[in-house]
Amino acid sequence: MTNENTTPDSVSSSKPDSEIELLKSIEVSAGLVFRNGLLLITQRRAGDHLENLWEFPGGKRSAEESFEACLKRELMEELGIEVEVRDLVDDITHDYPGKRVHLKFFKCKWLRNEPQALACQNFAWVGPNQLKQYAFPAADERLLTKLFTGAELWR
Numbered sequence: 001m002t003n004e005n006t007t008p009d010s011v012s013s014s015k016p017d018s019e020i021e022l023l024k025s026i027e028v029s030a031g032l033v034f035r036n037g038l039l040l041i042t043q044r045r046a047g048d049h050l051e052n053l054w055e056f057p058g059g060k061r062s063a064e065e066s067f068e069a070c071l072k073r074e075l076m077e078e079l080g081i082e083v084e085v086r087d088l089v090d091d092i093t094h095d096y097p098g099k100r101v102h103l104k105f106f107k108c109k110w111l112r113n114e115p116q117a118l119a120c121q122n123f124a125w126v127g128p129n130q131l132k133q134y135a136f137p138a139a140d141e142r143l144l145t146k147l148f149t150g151a152e153l154w155r
């Protein structure tokens, strides 16, 4: 016997529009920017989602923009730096209360300009041991484990 109320169609069509909106993920591109064996991290601004936590710099992809182009634009806007975008290191979807984020993390090579905190609270160049001292968003956990256990990522 089937119960009509539990079929996927009837479940999703019974959701109000606002709830469906919440399930759409926000697409984000972020960079692991290395320079001479150190990794660039930034601190989110007070008042923003996940305020004061540290993160890998980047931001939301706009329509028609590739993840790579988004990352170059965000790093210029946020820090004033130019990078070469290299390999995709991780691809993570994470649910925060009321918000689903889809993050692509790319390894990047710093090319030019000293970073400036243009759209972040602060920034730091860190080695593997220093990285452990900073608090990151929950979505970054798997990537942080890769960074703590995979020395080759730092080369």
Ligand SMILES: Nc1nc2c([nH]c(=O)n2[C@H]2C[C@H](O)[C@@H](COP(=O)(O)OP(=O)(O)OP(=O)(O)O)O2)c(=O)[nH]1
Pocket: 026, 028, 029, 030, 049, 050, 054, 055, 056, 057, 058, 059, 060, 061, 101, 103, 137, 138, 139, 140
């Ligand atoms: N850049 C970045 N965002 C992260 C990381 N981990 C993580 O959960 N996020 C989340 C926080 C935000 O909800 C979302 C990024 O969006 P954002 O608001 O910072 O993007 P943006 O700079 O384009 O935002 P806006 O201020 O222009 O609205 O991804 C991370 O390591 N780096």
